[in-house]
Amino acid sequence: MTTFSVRFLGCKVSHVDAHAVRERLLAEGHEERDGGADVAVVNTCCVTNEAVVKSRKEAARAARTHRRVYVTGCGASLAGDAFAGLPGNVVVVPRRSEETPEFVAGDVGAIGCVQADARLDRVRAFVKVQDGCSFGCSFCVIPLVRGASRSRAAEAVLDEIRRRVAQGHREVVLTGINLGCYRDRSAGYRLSRLVREAGATPGLERLRLSSIEINHVDDELVRALRETPIASRHLHVPLQSGDDAVLGAMARRYSVATYLRRLQPLGDDFNLTSDVIVGFPAEDERAFKNTLRVVAEAGLTKVHVFPYSPRPGTGTAAADPVPPQVKKERSTRLRMASHEACLAHWRSKVGRDDLVLVDRQGRGYGDDYSPWLVPESAPVGQLLGVRGAGVSEEGILAA
Numbered sequence: 001m002t003t004f005s006v007r008f009l010g011c012k013v014s015h016v017d018a019h020a021v022r023e024r025l026l027a028e029g030h031e032e033r034d035g036g037a038d039v040a041v042v043n044t045c046c047v048t049n050e051a052v053v054k055s056r057k058e059a060a061r062a063a064r065t066h067r068r069v070y071v072t073g074c075g076a077s078l079a080g081d082a083f084a085g086l087p088g089n090v091v092v093v094p095r096r097s098e099e100t101p102e103f104v105a106g107d108v109g110a111i112g113c114v115q116a117d118a119r120l121d122r123v124r125a126f127v128k129v130q131d132g133c134s135f136g137c138s139f140c141v142i143p144l145v146r147g148a149s150r151s152r153a154a155e156a157v158l159d160e161i162r163r164r165v166a167q168g169h170r171e172v173v174l175t176g177i178n179l180g181c182y183r184d185r186s187a188g189y190r191l192s193r194l195v196r197e198a199g200a201t202p203g204l205e206r207l208r209l210s211s212i213e214i215n216h217v218d219d220e221l222v223r224a225l226r227e228t229p230i231a232s233r234h235l236h237v238p239l240q241s242g243d244d245a246v247l248g249a250m251a252r253r254y255s256v257a258t259y260l261r262r263l264q265p266l267g268d269d270f271n272l273t274s275d276v277i278v279g280f281p282a283e284d285e286r287a288f289k290n291t292l293r294v295v296a297e298a299g300l301t302k303v304h305v306f307p308y309s310p311r312p313g314t315g316t317a318a319a320d321p322v323p324p325q326v327k328k329e330r331s332t333r334l335r336m337a338s339h340e341a342c343l344a345h346w347r348s349k350v351g352r353d354d355l356v357l358v359d360r361q362g363r364g365y366g367d368d369y370s371p372w373l374v375p376e377s378a379p380v381g382q383l384l385g386v387r388g389a390g391v392s393e394e395g396i397l398a399a
């Protein structure tokens with residue numbers, strides 16, 4: 001038996017992939033430890049240059065305190081060179097996510113199946129239903145590192161959800177790189193049917209989607225979400241830019257008008273969050289102001305702001321004309337606008353009732369994925385009936 005620890009950088013898919021390695025090591029009889037483990041797995045991210053630098057730092061830190069370190073994930077696949085020069089106990093694993101758990105487990109040394117179904121997070125389970133992307137946005141490395149879109153069989157997904165619920169998870173987040181591309185053709189599933197059937201899992205309290213492209217927000221999906229009582233009133237829909245010329249240069253396949261029109265049926269009761277890239281090569285001040293306007297017009301609350309950095313092998317790899325201080329200044333403006341939008345949304349909850357799923361001591365998320373601050377005594381994993389009493393910088397205060 002070997003002791004190990006797993007950490008990840010980046011998005012929810014990186015989280016899921018890190019968990020897959022963790023489960024595989026547990027299934028092979030190895031033991032997870034917070035401190036003093038023999039082996040560390042660092043699942044890395046390469047979405048920006050900054051993410052690669054952070055990933056390298058994490059690997060270097062782990063190399064000082066572990067006998068062996070496996071560097072896995074998107075960073076290892078795209079930017080293996082970024083990990084050159086690290087100590088000899090660092091193993092870079094530039095493999096697809098499907099192959100990585102087996103490779104790492106094989107290298108660590110399998111010792112037979114002991115615990116095939118280890119419980120991971122206590123409250124929320126991320127279930128990967130789709131991987132890869134076939135879209136080809138001009139700035140994005142994902143298709144290079146994760147390959148073309150492919151989906152898991154619906155039966156396997158629904159089975160995993162039932163297992164997660166049996167393990168005690170209350171919430172499931174359906175996760176994918178380009179989730180709306182989900183298809184199980186032989187069984188006749190698209191994402192909308194998967195939502196309906198996952199939402200009917202006995203014992204499951206809440207179902208969410210991790211992120212979805214606006215092109216996939218159609219009537220069928222909106223109906224499935226509305227007609228699934230446990231589906232969260234939340235959607236994360238990347239905008240990336242609120243300017244048509246920039247969207248065109250990004251090869252994003254939609255216009256601002258389409259983005260706004262497709263969100264309309266979600267009305268006032270969905271909490272809409274998003275990703276925006278700031279300082280893209282084609283973005284001038286006028287284009288950036290368009291983004292601020294569209295963020296407000298779409299009613300977005302939390303916006304994850306990514307200052308643009310060129311990624312190797314992409315359409316815009318050679319272009320980065322917007323100066324760093326301009327990117328920084330625009331990022332600050334957009335983050336402030338997003339924070340104000342969050343506060344306004346949270347204020348609208350004051351005096352109203354909600355059901356909060358407590359996911360750690362003193363905190364949880366309401367039905368539309370708004371953050372709530374609840375009494376420290378509320379048990380983690382409980383669905384708590386609350387009424388909004390006020391708002392702090394971090395969320396809604398429960399009465």
Ligand code: SF4
Binds near residue numbers: 137177
């Ligand atoms: S939709 Fe575009 S941004 Fe998203 S993963 Fe695919 S190529 Fe990248």
